[in-house]
Amino acid sequence: MNSESWQVKATILLVSSLTIMSMITISASLPDMTKSFSYLPNAASLVKLVLSFPGLFIAISAIGAGLIIDKFGRLKLLGIALVLYAIGGSSGYWLDNIYLILAGRALLGISVGISMTIVTTLVADYYQGKARQKFAGIQIAVMSIGGIIFITLGGFLADxxxxxxxxxxxFSILILPFTYLYLKEPTKYLEVKPLDKSIKSPKIIWFVFINIMLMWIIFFIIPVQVPFYLKSLGVEKNALIGIAIASSTFFSAVSAFSYSKIKDKLNFQQVFCLGYFLMALGFITMAISSSFLMVILGVIFTGLGMGVLIPNANIWVMQLAPIEIRGREIGRLTTFWFMGQFLSPILLLPLLKIISLAQLFYVISIILIGLSLLFFILHLKRKK
Incomplete structure (x- = not known):
């Protein structure tokens, strides 16, 4: 198999695009969905949970998926995961019970935990050095572009x-045939000796995992809270809400495409410093917003920041993880990634009972500036 062929790359990118659409495709539906279930106690909280609930099950399943693919191979589970994705993802269309819809979202999460762990591990297996760095940026960019398409479609369809x-x-069913045609078990992985339990990653990998969770707790505020923030500013069209969220995703694609060039000039710590600073600008801008256009500007900044943070974290983990336990470590990366998305509304809902969304954005911007300074200090220490 030629991993540089466009068919292989396109297939990996298509499967990768399912990850981001799994969570935010239905963002624009949340306000109307809340009205539909308004007869239930805590309807608003339950509906927001529909968006983030898959994250918990992605987090849980990714660890198991990582262990399985290290032992039995990368591709055995992928087809099953894509079928489960379609069944669980479409549950909101067929079901009238919010709790059954949540069960469907759980199934969706399990499928994403498996598929994302597999494709991210394949990127590490198929590509090395500069080629890996470049493809990881393209992967996140295409995921973002896929997000734009599906968020925008979701906004119009929600009307x-x-x-x-x-x-x-x-959409996952359309991708399924290509995975069987073009993806093969990587040769280098097959040559690796049976797992040695003494093989471990450097301890700093846990610092990267925790950082991944923090950045997703913060970034996931955009699809969960911005629809309600725009409603409070008088924006009623769901299509406009979809466009706002898609703007963040679009500009994350722009910066992710540039990640390889940025990484050539900056180390991992500097890239994190830059990404968090851009996100801080975004949340400050949203906090002072009084119009739709100001919110758009804010989400553009957050998108630019997140677009470099995601591939930077992924590449750092790929670099730190020994090939013998690569699936397990990328499974953990996926776990911390989506645990952040799941925890985001849970941690923030109590805060929103005592402060407004604008005040929350101020608080988040201060936290982001602190994280940016932390990585700047780590860069200075590394330089010394």
Missing amino acids: INWRVPFLLYF
């Missing part, structure tokens, strides 16, 4: 009915 965007999850 028909909040249930219709759930049908977009059938």
Whole structure:
């Protein structure tokens, strides 16, 4: 198999695009979905949980997926995961019970935990050095572009009915044949000796994992809270809400495409410093916003920051993880990534009972500036 062929790359990128659409495709549906289930106690909290609930099950399943693919191979589970993705993802269209919809979202999460762990591990297996660095940036960029397409479609479809965007999850079935045609078990992985339990990654990898969780707790505020923030500013069209969230995703794609060139000039710590600073600018801008356009500017800054943070974290983990336990470590990366998304609304809902969304954005911007300074200090220590 030629890993440089466009068919192999396109297939990996298509499977990767399912990850981001799994969570945020239905963002624009949340306000109308809340109205539909308004007869339930805590309807708003339950509906927001529909968006983030897959994250918990991605986090749980990714660890197991990583262990399995290290032992039995990378590709055995991928086809099953894509079928489960379509079944679980479309549940909101077919079901009238919010708790059954949450069960469907759990199934969606399990499928993503498996598929994302597999494709991210394949990127590490198929590509090395500069080629890996470049492809990781392209992978995140294409995921973002896929997010733009599905968020925007979700916004327009939500104006028909909040249930219709759930049908977009059938996209995984269209990708399924290509995974069997073009993806093969990597040769270098097959040559690796049986797992030695004494093999471990450097301890700093846990610092990277925790950092991944923090950045997703913060960034996931955009799809969860911005729809409600825009409603409070008088924006009623769900399509406009979809465009706002898609703007963040689009500009994360722009910076992710540039990641390889940025990484050539900066080390891992400097890239994190830059990314967090851009996100801080974004949240400050949203905090002072009084119009739709100001919110758009804010989400653009957050997108630019996140676009370099994600590939930077992924590449750092790939570099730190020995090939013998690469699947396990990338499974952990996936776990911390989506645990952050799941925890985001849970941690922030209590805060929103005592402060406004604008005040929350101020608090988040201060935290982001602190994180940016932390990585700047780590860079200075590394330089010494």
